[in-house]
Amino acid sequence: MTATRRSASGEPARWSARPRWPLLAGLLAGLAGLAGSHAVAALVSARATPVLAVAEGIIEVTPGPTAEALIQLVGQWDKALLVAGVTLGLLVLSALAGVLGRRSLTTGLLLFLLMGAIGLVAVVTGPRVEPADSAPVLAGTLTWLLLLPLLLRPLTGSAVAAEGRRRFLVTAGAVAAGAALAAVAGEVVAASRRGVEAVRQALRLPVTSGTVPEAATFEVPGIAPWRTPNPEFYRIDTALVVPEVDPAEWRLRIHGLVENELELTYDELVDRGLTESWTTICCVSNEVGGGLIGNAWWSGVPIAPLLAESGVLPEADAVLQTSVDGWNCGTPIEALTDDRGAMVAVAMNGEPLPAEHGFPARMIVPGLYGYVSATKWLAELEVTRFARFDAYWTERGWSERGPIKLQSRIDKPSPGATVDTGTLVVGGYAWAQTIGVAHVEYKLDGGPWQRADLAFVPGVDTWAQWVGEVTVAPGDHVLTVRATDRDGLTQTSVRRGVVPDGATGWHAVPFTAVTA
Numbered sequence: 437m438t439a440t441r442r443s444a445s446g447e448p449a450r451w452s453a454r455p456r457w458p459l460l461a462g463l464l465a466g467l468a469g470l471a472g473s474h475a476v477a478a479l480v481s482a483r484a485t486p487v488l489a490v491a492e493g494i495i496e497v498t499p500g501p502t503a504e505a506l507i508q509l510v511g512q513w514d515k516a517l518l519v520a521g522v523t524l525g526l527l528v529l530s531a532l533a534g535v536l537g538r539r540s541l542t543t544g545l546l547l548f549l550l551m552g553a554i555g556l557v558a559v560v561t562g563p564r565v566e567p568a569d570s571a572p573v574l575a576g577t578l579t580w581l582l583l584l585p586l587l588l589r590p591l592t593g594s595a596v597a598a599e600g601r602r603r604f605l606v607t608a609g610a611v612a613a614g615a616a617l618a619a620v621a622g623e624v625v626a627a628s629r630r631g632v633e634a635v636r637q638a639l640r641l642p643v644t645s646g647t648v649p650e651a652a653t654f655e656v657p658g659i660a661p662w663r664t665p666n667p668e669f670y671r672i673d674t675a676l677v678v679p680e681v682d683p684a685e686w687r688l689r690i691h692g693l694v695e696n697e698l699e700l701t702y703d704e705l706v707d708r709g710l711t712e713s714w715t716t717i718c719c720v721s722n723e724v725g726g727g728l729i730g731n732a733w734w735s736g737v738p739i740a741p742l743l744a745e746s747g748v749l750p751e752a753d754a755v756l757q758t759s760v761d762g763w764n765c766g767t768p769i770e771a772l773t774d775d776r777g778a779m780v781a782v783a784m785n786g787e788p789l790p791a792e793h794g795f796p797a798r799m800i801v802p803g804l805y806g807y808v809s810a811t812k813w814l815a816e817l818e819v820t821r822f823a824r825f826d827a828y829w830t831e832r833g834w835s836e837r838g839p840i841k842l843q844s845r846i847d848k849p850s851p852g853a854t855v856d857t858g859t860l861v862v863g864g865y866a867w868a869q870t871i872g873v874a875h876v877e878y879k880l881d882g883g884p885w886q887r888a889d890l891a892f893v894p895g896v897d898t899w900a901q902w903v904g905e906v907t908v909a910p911g912d913h914v915l916t917v918r919a920t921d922r923d924g925l926t927q928t929s930v931r932r933g934v935v936p937d938g939a940t941g942w943h944a945v946p947f948t949a950v951t952a
């Protein structure tokens with residue numbers, strides 16, 4: 437066969453000199469990476485696969501009129517065609533990486549690396565990125581980089597034709613089988629996820645979506661919305677793979693230092709009757725001025741009556757909450773039994789909890805950081821004593837107790853903003869859950885503190901919007917904010933980091949004013 441042919445240089449050509457084998461090697465590596473990245477995307481429930489992200493990136497960078505003309509041309513098939521085109525391009529480039537890699541492995545690897553880099557850029561510049569969203573593209577790129585040398589090795593060097601071909605076909609067969617397996621596994625995961633998502637969407641809960649009180653916001657552009665929409669709500673958890681929990685199989689178990697253990701199905705829980713309220717939840721890892729905080733209308737079953745029903749024994753001082761994926765946290769029993777309205781929440785802003793926010797049920801405890809209170813994908817509540825356990829984050833150096841600290845934040849101006857000289861409207865949020873915000877003050881540079889206008893809030897458990905006005909001269913400035921709660925406590929200026937029980941200090945935002 438080819439081994440007996442002579443190349444132009446007169447050298448005996450190796451059987452693999454024909455480009456179709458390296459081409460096949462590149463194509464297989466490309467397909468395997470694609471399958472791997474799709475499987476990982478399904479597993480981590482990334483918002484978009486890398487291919488989709490690149491397709492969206494192309495739409496993004498295509499000039500408006502061109503994009504419109506193209507959409508006119510292909511109609512509703514635009515997205516599908518684009519995805520098909522990107523996939524085709526990816527496979528052509530993969531084949532090229534194989535052919536180039538046969539001559540110089542480095543060149544082939546660099547091409548795959550470049551493709552991975554394009555994918556990564558598309559993913560991280562997309563809307564609402566989360567760390568998990570880059571996992572698929574990294575998995576795919578890693579697959580390419582590992583498989584290309586593996587597949588090309590039998591095609592290079594002095595392997596005897598038949599022997600090289602045999603080894604190549606064995607490797608190629610294994611890679612193809614692995615890729616098929618990854619594709620099937622990814623599809624199985626994605627299908628079951630779609631299944632639970634379909635159940636979630638079909639659920640009809642007796643909930644309302646809450647009405648933002650008109651007086652809660654000043655309608656100043658540049659300040660975050662008072663109600664945080666679900667897709668924009670911060671997400672913090674240890675779950676690499678978002679747990680999929682079918683409400684039909686879900687149970688809530690209350691046990692431990694109780695007279696009667698309770699086990700409730702989802703329907704039994706909801707049948708207890710739902711209450712609804714506005715609560716701002718916050719992560720202990722929220723830096724001063726940070727975004728790990730959100731305000732939502734929660735619907736759920738009050739936990740105090742459920743605990744009363746189970747008959748909490750007098751020696752209990754804590755509830756160890758555990759999620760279906762084994763995460764846990766310890767909550768003081770009084771926070772669950774006093775009148776603050778702690779609940780097993782089933783809906784967020786009027787819709788069943790989104791999967792990543794704990795579907796089908798989670799805890800919401802006003803006034804406590806999430807790491808000691810807000811278990812998502814809730815499975816059980818063990819009534820116990822703090823002395824008897826260490827919870828997930830307390831084992832890792834965080835405080836056993838985590839009341840949310842009084843804080844305030846500047847949304848406008850944003851850090852480093854350039855603004856016009858003259859009158860500048862400034863504003864943001866302050867919060868002191870379970871106590872309430874009494875007033876907010878702001879100051880420009882070294883000037884005096886000025887009282888901000890504070891918006892109405894429907895209770896003590898939400899953040900309160902504040903606005904103010906400053907007059908700015910040309911040049912660099914710093915705006916600082918501090919809040920005082922209804923107990924008369926004013927935020928300390930002492931800057932402390934988030935470990936072990938939440939950051940303190942005043943939020944200060946540098947900005948520049950220029951003459952318009």
Ligand SMILES: Nc1nc2c(c(=O)[nH]1)N[C@H]1C(S)=C(S)[C@@H](COP(=O)(O)O)O[C@H]1N2
Nearest residue numbers: 670671672673674719759763806807810812
């Ligand atoms: N099962 C589970 N629940 C969890 C966590 C977690 O890692 N696993 N993280 C907690 C932390 S630290 C916070 S701040 C809140 C965040 O809730 P959110 O993602 O809905 O904003 O969830 C809490 N509940």
Ligand SMILES: [Mo]
Nearest residue numbers: 719720806807
């Ligand atoms: Mo958190």
